[in-house]
Amino acid sequence: MNSRKTLFQFGYRRSADQDRPSPARHAVIVVGAGPVGLCTAIDLAQRGVPVVLLDDADRIGEGSRGICYAKRTLEILDRLGVAEPCLERGVTWKLGKVFQRNDQLYAFDLLPEDGHKMPAFINLQQYYLEHALVERAADLPDLDIRWRNKVIGLQRRNDGVTLTIETPEGAYDLEADWVVAADGARSALRGMLGLDFRGEVFEDRFLIADVRMKGDFPPERWFWFDPPFHDGRSALLHKQPDDVWRIDLQLGPDADAKAEQTPERVMPRLRQMLGHENFTLEWVSVYTFQCRRLERFVHGRVVFAGDAAHQVSPFGARGANSGIQDAENLAWKLALVVRGEAPERLIDTYDIERSAAADENIGHSTRSTDFIAPRSAQERRFRDATLALARHTPFAKRMVNSGRLSLPSTYETPLSTPDRETWSGSARLGAPLPDAPMRTRSGQPVWLLEALGSEETVIHVPDGAPQPAGERVLVIGDDLIDAQGYFARRFDSTPGSTYLVRPDQHLAARWRHPARSQIERASRRLRGSEGDRA
Known part of the structure; x- marks a missing residue:
């Protein structure tokens, strides 16, 4: 059931590639x-x-689906x-409470410190996020979105991939150096390659x-x-924009999915x-879920991402957040x-890193x-013993698991x-850098990640x-001024400290007093060169 009308619809447009005598090739x-x-x-388009x-559809906006977006995803x-448009519309939150019957067991704060541009979480209906992304995509000259273009065939070669695409005006072929399969939990491309998940299905x-x-x-x-x-x-309750509230209710393995979605x-x-009738039903669904993934995410020149590569339960908001990471x-x-x-x-390291992240999320x-x-x-x-103890003991509160919320991978x-040296602070090797408020040489405020x-x-x-x-x-004290000392504390910086940051803002290396050759070797290493040691 979905009482909300489609919010955003996009028309099919014929591409010049459909009129070429031979398949066009794209990077x-x-x-x-x-x-x-x-x-x-x-x-990719921002990187030139x-x-x-x-996409095989021509619209977005059918139900809220994912709603919780974590700090790293917002960064x-x-x-x-x-x-910016997501923050303007979304509901910002960082506090959570866990109850047993009417009694509060404990509360938690996901971002107790200040000095970060992004909040711990926002709640935002997925169709609003998708609309913001589509509008951004339309502004990029290197990005061509083709709606109602359904992939119905895939042939792999050593140097690329040929796709057969169905449209309202007939089928055509395209060639690509690389294909990213982000076509969701029911991935057609995954089926075309005969791939299956390994893991666990929950009833x-x-x-x-x-x-x-x-x-x-x-x-x-x-x-x-x-x-x-x-x-x-x-049961679970979340607030969304537009006076909409998300409610999750456990039904049990024997529930009739079709019957449970009826208004009756x-x-x-x-x-x-809710204790009243002053509400209208916007959207309803019944779901089961899986904690499974592909054994490998990279298959020649076809790379799988998001739900096409791995699936988790919705507890902890790990689906969309993990997929965006x-x-x-990959990009x-x-x-x-x-x-x-x-x-x-270098693409093999996508498989290594994001497979490990998927295993962490699945666990x-x-x-x-x-x-x-x-x-x-x-x-x-x-479970029952833990809940009983959690009323009285701090250690049991830490054992209560209502969904460990999404965190970025290291x-x-x-x-x-x-x-090779000892470091304190919150910056961790292999993790995304913690943000910090800084100033430019001219005195303008700027965030470190910006x-x-x-x-x-x-x-x-x-x-x-x-x-x-x-x-x-970037030189601290020259290009960026650490006026409030956040950078010094979070990065344990001392004179001479040097940090190499990957293009995805993860920390690749750090030294107290590096030689030029150490930085050069570490740079080659993060680009996938073999045999380099710092």
Whole structure:
């Protein structure tokens, strides 16, 4: 059921490629115009790589679907030029509360410190995010979106891929050096290659509903175990823009998915939870979920991202956030390879890094699901004992798992140069850099991540020695002023400290007093060169 009309619809347009006597060839074709495909295409286009984006539909806006976007995802969206409209419309939050029946077990704060441009989370209906991304894509001359272009055939070659595409005016072929498969959980491209997931399928069913109402609930994440309005199950409440509230209700593995979506079943459940009838039902669905992934994300010149590569439970907001981080990891590497600035094997590190991230997310997601919906008497006894102890003991509160919320991955891969000195602070090797408020030489405020942008960068704290070499060097105290000391604290900086940052803003290497050759070797290493050691 979906009472909301389609918000955004796009018309099919004939492409010049359809009139060519032989297939046109493109550097990169992205399949799927969801958040992951759009982010990948925008990132590539911003890096000067021409990209064609294909989608078999002609619209967005069918149900809220994903709604929770984490701080790191917002930082990525900011770099892509779409964070501002999302922040303006989205509901900002950082507090969560966990209840058992009517009793609050504990509360948490996801971003207790200041000095960050982006909030811990925003809630925003997915169609608003997609619309912002589509508008940004339309502004980029190197990005061609083709709606109602459905991929129906795929042939791989050593030097690329040939796609057969169905349109309202007939089929045509395209050739690509690289194809990014971001076509979702039911990926057609995954099926064309005969690939399957490995992992676990969960049988428990959950009702997901968006209701429009004026509510007194604060903009927080509220989760209930065994609530009085939904006895023996769990429930979740989130606020969205437009006076819309997201409600998740656990139904159990034997629930009839079709029957549970009827107004006769949905409305009484919602009235019992909310305690009134002053609401309208915007969207409803019943879902089960999987915690599974492809064994490999890279198959020759076809690379899988987002739900096409891995799937997790919705607990913890790990789906879209993880998929957008896939896009960020892939885009800079693919851009370097397409431009001939890095070897093709650099793409293998996408598989290494994002497979590890998928395993991390699947592990968190599986543990959350086992706690929320225990499948055995032993799991239920553990859950119930933990909840009972959590009322009185801090250690048990930390064991309560209502969905460990999305955090960015730290990459421990050959692209990073291991630390040889001891460092404190919140900056971690392999992780995205913590943001910090800075000032430019002229006194203008700027955030550290804004200054970094999308380029490989050396950050240096001067000590009187010659400035380190690099294509792009930012000097603290000259290019960027750390007036409030956030950078010094978060990066444990001392005179001479030097940091090499990847194009995706992850920390690749750091030294107290590096030699020029160390920086050069680390730079080659992060670009996928073999045999370099710092």
